[in-house]
Amino acid sequence: MAKSHRVIVVGGGLAGLMATIKACEAGMEVDLFSIVPVKRSHSVCAQGGINGAVNTKGEGDSPDEHFDDSVYGGDFLANQPPVKRMCEMAPGIIYLMDRLGVPFNRTPEGLLDFRRFGGTKHHRTAFAGASTGQQLLYALDEQVRRFEAEGKVRKFEGWEFLGLIKDEQGVCRGIVATNLFSMEIRHFRAGAVALATGGPGMVFGKSTNSTINSGYAAAYSYLQGVKYANGEFIQVHPTAIPGEDKLRLMSESARGEGGRMWVVRDGKPWYFLEDMYPAYGNLVPRDIATRAIHKVVYDMGLGINGQSVVYLDLSHIPAETLRKKLGAILDIYEKFMGEDPTKVPMKVFPAVHYSMGGLWVDYDQMTNIPGLFAVGEVDYSIHGANRLGANSLLSCIYAGMVAGPSIAKYCKNIKTHEDEVASSVFDSAVAVHNRRVDYLKRADGPENSFQLGKELGEVMTRNVTVTRYNNKLIESDAKILELMERFKKIGIADKGEWSNQSLHHARQLYTMLQLARVITIGALKRDESRGAHYKPDFPDRNDEKFMKTTIAQYKAPASEGADAFFGKGSEFGSPEFSYEAIDVSMIKPRPRKYDVDKKSS
């Protein structure tokens, strides 16, 4: 019998855990890497629920209807076949999660309950209170622990992915990783690698993302030749609680359960979403709601008490109902704001939330590097120009379910086992990362990487989110280049050889700057408005020119070589852009409007 292959999964959120489980079930052994214990992954932050057309409310819902809502909600930018497949698998995925013990809310008959969410007219969202992501993550975490107890999974928690290892043929053969406590750097061989490292929220400084979501793994892979697709499509969630340290999500489920958004106009409450979008009201998709809030606050000057906030009001709904269905988010609001949302309206404002773009993958979740797969938010494949609420938990589990068997199939056809690959391939990869750490240990310039990161976040949030102007995008790119220059003069006061967080942050920051350029220049080049990407100077969708996937590939300058990061060269590499046709063969593109009922395909 042929020697079996190990699989590496990087990231232990929903997508990574599902890929791990599927790989184990296919008879493979998995090395699972995560910077935090996997149970603390960012999936915990998903609140509202998971979509699947189980149709228990007699509304005539179906996977086809879910598919149409998702493609329409994504403003016709996604390749349609994987979206269709995901929607078809969705009811089975929800049943599976129920079998795993997720405490979903239930109907009087003991069946799964479903609630409404944005961009649909159906009750399609299964939920466990208002911490559904946490509960789904725990269920998969438990199953992976079961495999771990059986010896099929080795966990490397507290380890950070540093880079891919490619052989001479350009095939992915493993990774370099570092222990964040001991700072040991070593290589790991594998038949295949799956990145499940989530989104790049920290590129925008404050967002709804966890602080661990730097986007480093995706960004570094891009520097190593992986295509980055649709980077400019960043979802800004309409309702978050502004905060000093982060912008905390206030789930769309608040509106799904009847929450209304309003401001004061002419001395009376004005329910602006209901007024502007009578067909969908408070449950328009996120990009629409976010732009409406910006209009009300910035253009009309109707922010509450002159501040950049609007009301999200639940106080008309019985408190007991709210506690059962939304308890977790009510607690968050009360703990951080000191007010009870069952009694007074919440004050909210939009915040960066999700990246529709990510690493390019084929329909088997494999990137353009053979042997490298990507799953979950880090892959670009499902959500087009705007993600519908409660489709992210679904797409993460879906991607993991697809990737597991794809990886097993890929590994069957590997000709040279990873253990037979010359050790020089691995040693030279480790040497690159050792040199980087040595450089950072010596760095004694005047710049603080946390300060550079803060400035990056500010410029990205100001210019590359809700409303985009080309001159501002050009300005932002210049600012990013300035930050890259200043990165050369970085200083790290902490000379600790143990759990040195300043050093870890600096290492991440360089690649975050590179990824910020992919997002910014991608937005600059797309002269149209589609989903979350909105340019007032180009207000219409332009299907002829832009119904295409944006592909960014890194082009390193000759002087850079493997030493990119040391600031030796005077020039920086840049993204090169190309555009790939998409498959719209299943649902014919049509204008997207939420003031009137959707015309079905």
Place this chain on the structure above:
Amino acid sequence: MTSKQALVEVQIRRQEKEGAPIHWESFQVKYRSNMNVIAILQDLQLHPVTSDGRKTTPPAWEAACLEEVCGTCSMVINGKPRQACTALVDQLEQPIKIEPFSKFPLVRDLIVDRNRMFEHLKTVKAWIDIDGTHDLGPGPRYSQELALDRYKMSECMTCGCCLESCPQYGQDTQFIGPQAINQVRLFNSHPSGAMNAGERLDIVMGEGGVQDCGDAQNCVKVCPKHIPLTESIAKISRATTGRLFKKIFG
């Protein structure tokens, strides 16, 4: 408000690594309304300077979600084990004293290694023994009442506050603590999980199990998610007694 009042006084316990000397550093951070302990620690990353103007390294600390669902940013703040993200400056006496948990191996400054908690979950088999993840149709039906009870227990984010506060728990003791016992109750209450209820009870009947609880009831007071931990311990304790009788008398 004078400029003096606009500063937040903080004291942080510093330790390079396990066994290294311990010292305390004092800091002053600019006050902003609604700020939490995380905002203080973020400020120190930008300006790692002590109250007496000495340059230092930013304290090492861990955080992730910052909305109290991930369990990462556990620290002892003014003597109480809790999450730093929900520790609002306005509600804390100053100087704010921040220390790492004491019941786990220290990594650096405010970071400890809580891996042992996940080992406890393995010990008590905190999972449902499913046949596989292939499509097998809907799960078992159960009531909304049970779903709500299970949800409450299932909110445990393995933060470790209960263990930090428990007199019976420590690096030198066997007791698996309230969080793992609560998981036994969670899985034994699920229609499929109940099929392995006896196995889980046998595990917590042994050394380090439920009988090691000293009934101090600290756990339930510090749990940030208000999980009824003492109720879980009492229920599992009764269930183990019942099982023991059944084993003896058939």
